[in-house]
Amino acid sequence: xxxxxxxxxxxxxxxxxxxxxxxxxxxxxxxxxxxxxxxxxxxxxxxxxxxxxxxxxxxxxxxxxxxxxxxxxxxxxxxxxxxxxxxxxxxxxxxxxxxxxxxxxx
Numbered sequence: 001x002x003x004x005x006x007x008x009x010x011x012x013x014x015x016x017x018x019x020x021x022x023x024x025x026x027x028x029x030x031x032x033x034x035x036x037x038x039x040x041x042x043x044x045x046x047x048x049x050x051x052x053x054x055x056x057x058x059x060x061x062x063x064x065x066x067x068x069x070x071x072x073x074x075x076x077x078x079x080x081x082x083x084x085x086x087x088x089x090x091x092x093x094x095x096x097x098x099x100x101x102x103x104x105x106x
Contacts (some may be wrong), residue, residue, distance in 0.1 A: 001013045018034050020084070020087040020089070020090035021090065022044055022087075022091045022093050022094030022095075022097075025083065025087045025091050025094075026038075026071045026091050026095070027051035028093065029079065029082075029083065029091075033046050033075065033076075034049060036048050037050065037098075038050050038095065038098040039066050039082055043076070044075060046074075046075075046076065047096045048098070050096050050099060051099075052099060054099075055096070055098075056097030060092060060096060063092040063095050063096065064088060064089065064092045067079050067083070067088050067092055067095075068088055069090040076106075079091075
């Protein structure tokens with residue numbers, strides 16, 4: 001019985017976690033326009049996601065909606081159907097964290 005419990009514990013601990021890493025997803029999908037640091041690449045002209053004014057102008061729901069659906073009239077494409085809901089939420093949280101980093105971690 002004890003060996004079955006140990007085996008079960010080992011198998012459970014060996015299962016990878018699937019929680020999305022917002023920074024990794026951002027860098028893999030968003031950085032080509034927004035830059036690794038979120039400040040935006042000047043040729044494409046996306047917003048500086050580290051700017052306190054940009055951060056203040058967006059609710060968390062706005063960020064998620066923009067990631068899902070894109071923005072009309074811009075090069076921002078929607079990622080719904082390309083990223084999972086968990087990945088979109090993780091990227092949104094990461095985008096929000098970029099503003100805190102710019103304010104010195106506040």
